[in-house]
Amino acid sequence: MTAEARLAAIVDSSFDAIVGKDINSIITDWNPAAERMFGYTADEAIGHSILMLIPESLHDEEIEIIRKIKNGERVESFDTTRRRKDGSLISVSLTISPIKDENGTIVAASKIARDITAKRENERRIRYLLREVNHRVKNQFAVILSMIRETANRTQTNEEFMRHIRERITALSRSHDLLVSSEWSGASLFELVQEHLKPFGHEERIALSGPLVTLQPNAVQYLGMAFHELGTNSAKYGALSNSAGHIDVRWSIDGEEIHVEWKELSGERGGADVDPTRRGFGNVVLQRIAPQSVGGRATLDRFPDGVTWSLKAPTRYVVAQHLEAQDEPPAYSI
Numbered sequence: 001m002t003a004e005a006r007l008a009a010i011v012d013s014s015f016d017a018i019v020g021k022d023i024n025s026i027i028t029d030w031n032p033a034a035e036r037m038f039g040y041t042a043d044e045a046i047g048h049s050i051l052m053l054i055p056e057s058l059h060d061e062e063i064e065i066i067r068k069i070k071n072g073e074r075v076e077s078f079d080t081t082r083r084r085k086d087g088s089l090i091s092v093s094l095t096i097s098p099i100k101d102e103n104g105t106i107v108a109a110s111k112i113a114r115d116i117t118a119k120r121e122n123e124r125r126i127r128y129l130l131r132e133v134n135h136r137v138k139n140q141f142a143v144i145l146s147m148i149r150e151t152a153n154r155t156q157t158n159e160e161f162m163r164h165i166r167e168r169i170t171a172l173s174r175s176h177d178l179l180v181s182s183e184w185s186g187a188s189l190f191e192l193v194q195e196h197l198k199p200f201g202h203e204e205r206i207a208l209s210g211p212l213v214t215l216q217p218n219a220v221q222y223l224g225m226a227f228h229e230l231g232t233n234s235a236k237y238g239a240l241s242n243s244a245g246h247i248d249v250r251w252s253i254d255g256e257e258i259h260v261e262w263k264e265l266s267g268e269r270g271g272a273d274v275d276p277t278r279r280g281f282g283n284v285v286l287q288r289i290a291p292q293s294v295g296g297r298a299t300l301d302r303f304p305d306g307v308t309w310s311l312k313a314p315t316r317y318v319v320a321q322h323l324e325a326q327d328e329p330p331a332y333s334i
Contacts, residue, residue: 017092017113020099023070025050025062028108037092037115039085050111053082055089069098069109079116091120132184136217140172143225146289150281164281167232168225171196175224179217186320187220189213189260193249196227200235210251213258214320222293223260223311229282230262230309238307239264258318262309294318 017037020029027050030042038053054062061080068075075096081089092113099108147168155161174195178187193208239245244267251260286309291298296313
């Protein structure tokens with residue numbers, strides 16, 4: 001095989017679009033990858049201006065490229081946008097080199113175009129995720145400061161304060177881990193409840209039921225706090241503090257509203273109604289912070305032998321849709 005034949009084979013088999021053009025921007029060469037990338041066959045492209053691939057707003061790019069080629073100046077590789085035959089736009093990385101004749105005169109140019117649409121999308125997604133993480137971390141700082149303030153006001157000793165703060169920050173980290181594992185896109189309601197009740201054990205006495213629901217990141221964080229407080233209260237004073245109690249967590253979607261209900265029976269009369277801190281931070285989380293964070297409303301009812309917490313909220317503030325199509329819930333104060 002001659003050198004020319006080998007070169008032609010390389011060009012034909014390349015995954016990158018390789019296009020030749022003269023110094024008047026007329027297409028002279030068009031490999032199969034160019035056809036796949038831009039949609040034009042070689043017959044449709046050769047003999048026409050390269051401007052057919054360039055959005056009108058970017059025509060100045062070609063003018064500058066031809067100027068540099070004619071002057072023998074180096075054209076640095078750059079990322080830009082080109083137009084396919086069907087009118088859709090594609091992000092490409094361009095490498096342009098001059099072509100000289102036997103006398104060393106620049107007579108044409110070769111252009112290698114690499115599809116970087118996936119790269120651009122990944123970069124956009126990373127930027128969005130960084131903004132999202134920054135926003136959520138700031139929220140977490142606010143929540144932690146609130147935890148410290150409210151817990152300090154409701155504890156008698158440093159040891160008690162440290163224990164409650166450690167438990168609550170650990171609970172926040174559990175929700176955070178779920179979000180990280182999903183690239184901050186959310187977490188299923190089943191996973192969230194299961195993760196926050198896992199430390200208390202007694203899984204055989206906890207029933208979870210409801211449709212498959214993926215929660216928005218905001219809902220994951222604040223509903224996670226609620227389930228932690230419910231689980232802690234149950235382990236200390238309610239259904240999980242004895243051998244006879246039972247917890248039933250159910251959720252459903254009715255139209256544009258989600259309904260979540262926690263119902264526990266202690267199995268011992270009076271066993272769920274002796275929590276001396278029920279006016280504390282946990283109560284604030286269940287009746288104010290969690291429902292307000294998702295634009296909803298909640299009720300907390302205590303009975304001689306049980307506890308029921310019910311939350312109703314608009315699905316647009318709770319259920320995940322497209323990563324960037326989520327509505328922000330109304331502002332609330334902690």
